[in-house]
């Protein structure tokens with residue numbers, strides 16, 4: 184149902200018109216009608232009126248608290264300490280994660296970053312090989328490429344989804360491109376069918392960053408299993424948090440063995456006799472990336488409730504967003520009917536100031552005054568950071584793109600609302616009323 188709503192709002196819009204609309208000067212434009220709800224005609228809190236949200240701060244903290252550990256996690260840690268058999272926790276977690284994701288091979292890592300570095304090692308590509316990766320991404324996805332002489336090719340994001348822009352990838356393809364490395368931003372799956380079709384046509388390897396997308400699927404298939412390799416992070420803010428921790432996902436035995444052996448010196452001995460990395464038992468390939476067993480114990484408990492928690496968070500998001508996306512100029516990142524997203528970190532919405540009639544700054548000021556816990560966070564654009572422009576760190580220095588309109592659009596036009604992990608009907612109603620009140624004063628706000 185919600186998917187149809189979102190599609191209705193965006194499917195008629197091309198990427199270009201979407202970007203142009205966002206950067207248009209909005210003052211003086213005709214504003215589409217927006218039916219005022221009861222109470223919304225009161226003065227804005229910004230102009231001295233009363234606040235819409237009177238939800239106690241302590242209750243909000245309790246609703247948004249993350250990560251959430253309870254008696255199960257405490258018991259698991261106590262049991263593990265009492266058992267004195269710490270390391271058995273790791274294969275147990277791997278087995279459960281493998282079953283949950285239906286991945287032929289997985290390997291627990293100390294964090295998502297070590298799983299990424301091991302994946303780059305497993306690729307075994309010659310120096311100078313280009314890997315297409317979003318600039319709107321965590322630094323390891325781009326920067327760890329330098330250890331293997333690879334070259335990150337910075338790809339833009341689609342402003343409708345904040346995910347990998349395949350059209351930009353098509354424009355930047357060269358004869359040195361060997362792999363594409365999409366990331367499922369904020370838990371929303373990239374369009375992996377289109378990406379894998381393109382990769383197949385061009386002979387590219389697909390690897391995947393599912394650090395935000397625990398439990399998310401596309402066409403029923405878990406994210407992290409679309410590419411030949413993928414990774415998850417279980418860092419404390421993540422959808423499945425073990426404080427620190429990561430997982431490598433592998434579709435072939437060769438990739439699994441190579442990636443696992445990179446940072447796990449004992450693993451080669453467990454591989455079949457014909458394994459090309461078996462001889463490296465005792466050294467691996469120079470790193471030690473083992474996940475902490477305490478983290479695995481927590482992760483196992485968190486995995487049990489993952490789908491239920493995701494469904495709960497989504498139901499709260501729907502309750503709120505189904506009202507918010509009725510407001511002119513406010514939309515959700517686009518999702519396809521065959522995708523099931525997770526929600527990582529925040530409920531991100533996009534504001535089109537040309538349709539709303541006011542800027543994001545004004546919106547944030549007005550909503551904060553109403554008592555809404557609203558925020559924004561500019562994802563660091565990797566291509567703008569110092570280390571990518573200094574040739575001395577690179578075997579083949581990356582090309583720094585002049586502009587990334589998708590990144591800029593999303594960074595300039597998003598807002599974050601908190602994810603709510605408990606029953607929150609009262610807060611949701613107050614938040615929706617605060618937005619509706621602000622929208623009822625659009626002409627007043629347009630003059631600020």
Ligand SMILES: Cc1ncc(COP(=O)(O)O)c(C=O)c1O
Pocket residue numbers: 294295296297320321323324366392394395415416417418428429
């Ligand atoms: C998209 C993405 N990829 C990879 C990572 C790396 O994970 P970790 O922090 O577990 O090393 C993160 C961490 O925040 C991330 O957000």
